[in-house]
Amino acid sequence: MRKVFLSYNPPSIGEGERTEVMDTLASPWVTTGPKTKAFEVALMGYMGASGVVALNSCTAGLHVGLLAMGVGPGDEVLVPSLTFCATANVVEHVGARPILVDVCPDTLTLSPDRVAEAITPRTKAMMPVHYAGHPVHLDELDALAERHGVMMLEDAAHAISTRYKGRLIGSRSNLAAFSFYATKNLTTIEGGCLTGEAKLVDRARIIGHHGMSRDAWNRFDRSGSWYYEVVLPGFKYNMTDMQAAIGLVQLGRLEQFQKRRREIVDRYMLGLSGCDALELPIEKEWASSSWHLFVIRLKPGRLRVDRNRFIEVLKSRNIGTSVHYLPVHMHPYYRDKYGYRPQDCPVSTDAYERMISLPLHPGLSNQDVDDVVEAVTDLVREHLA
Ligand SMILES: Cc1ncc(COP(=O)(O)O)c(C=O)c1O
Known part of the structure; x- marks a missing residue:
């Protein structure tokens, strides 16, 4: 029998991450700034996404994603019953109703057959989860989404590096939210990102940063200005450069x-x-x-x-x-x-x-x-x- 307890899922943090964090701490800018930008660019390159915003959690990504898609009161959103509570909680946050849909017995991912039964005229979106890192059957869900005019927000919390028919999750035009929580395949300790079509991601970025029309760090680099405008009452969901420093090293590994x-x-x-x-x-x-x-x-x-x-x-x-x-x-x-x-x-x-x-x-x-x-x-x- 083992003598030492085997932890279920500790993060793999190494010397590279520690060095980058110390470098960031010694720099003049520690919150959302150049390293967060660099992390977004690196994620975009890795996934082949046209837009990426780095955030302080996947939950934040799912929340601003629904808001950017215009989901709100009166809408129904299809959510798999076998998921972390955050997938359904964010639907409640935007005032819509989560409709819990059963999963396939083999992959435990959202069942296209059950989705077909659950769609009503009020269904605005579906939030398939790539459970345990196994992709949902996207072609079948796409066909249903198209037939019924339903939008898709992928909960890709488990799915960095997951491929569906050879293509990386996160490379599509619909929104997908990833988690970089401490137990995830890539961690920033807490953190996440939202990928998708650049215009939609930019809207989500504004919603996730007080509704400000410019990023705060742009106000403080040489090219920036002190001036910003609030275009809607947004949230405070930005990733810090401390987190991005860890993420950049993790992405390389x-x-x-x-x-x-x-x-x-x-x-x-x-x-x-x-x-x-x-x-x-x-x-x-x-x-x-x-x-x-x-x-x-x-x-x-x-x-x-x-x-x-x-x-x-x-x-x-x-x-x-x-x-x-x-x-x-x-x-x-x-x-x-x-x-x-x-x-x-x-x-x-x-x-x-x-x-x-x-x-x-x-x-x-x-x-x-x-x-x-x-x-x-x-x-x-x-x-x-
Ligand atoms: C399926 C799923 N969705 C969403 C989340 C929320 O991620 P975060 O903790 O980054 O907000 C998790 C986190 O464990 C998850 O497993």
Whole structure:
């Protein structure tokens, strides 16, 4: 058994990030400024996006994204039931109604069949989530969106480096919001960005910066002016140069991070493939996952332990895990406000009850992965029904 507790998902911060942060601290400009601009340009180049705004979270990106798209009171927005609460919360923030839609049983991403059933004349937008880094089936969702005049805002919190049919998420003209939170594949500790068509992204940028018609840092470099105008009552969602300094270094390391994630996933797949009582994650032939999460599910009736006990036993063996997520329709706020029952999104409810996210981050050694595999396979063998 492992002697040291294996953290579920610590960030991979190195010397390069520390040096850039110190450099920024020693510079005359520490908040939104030249490094934030450089980070936006680098992200634009990496993703092939026509517009990018760096923000202080993905939640901020989703919020200003909906506002830039003109979503508001009276509108319905389709949100997958299996997601982090922020995807639905921002719909409430803009006064629209989130309609919780079930996911596909294999990829756990928004189901195009359920979307087709949920669309009404009030549906203004859909917010597909590239769950765990696996892309949604964009062609099928695009076809529905086009047929019914529905806009799309991708929740790409898990999806930096995810590809759909070879194309990077973030390269499309519709808006997509990414998270650079501490546990994400690329981190700025807290942070995020919004990508998409330049005009829409520029509108979102203004909404996310007090509604000011100019960026604050432009007022302070030589070419800038002290003058600005407020064109709407915006929010304070800008990224700082301290965050961007970390992001720039992380972006340079992303390819190497992703290579290691894939090696770890291959090792898990090989090590766990003999456990018939487990359902392992899949990658569709049209998908290239960022492998943000490695979510396994206990097969019904195959084990004498439930998911919660499984997590406790792994913890007692010094393996940290997590659960992604308690579905939105089961949170008290959404359940009580809209009268959702667990059976309204049966795939999400069932997946939630059986799922465990195993440790997955580039800092894992082969020995760490083998320790997890050994703990899981022992547990399964000892508790077969
Ligand atoms: C699917 C999803 N959407 C949105 C968010 C919000 O991201 P942030 O913490 O950057 O606001 C997260 C964060 O974990 C997430 O997993």
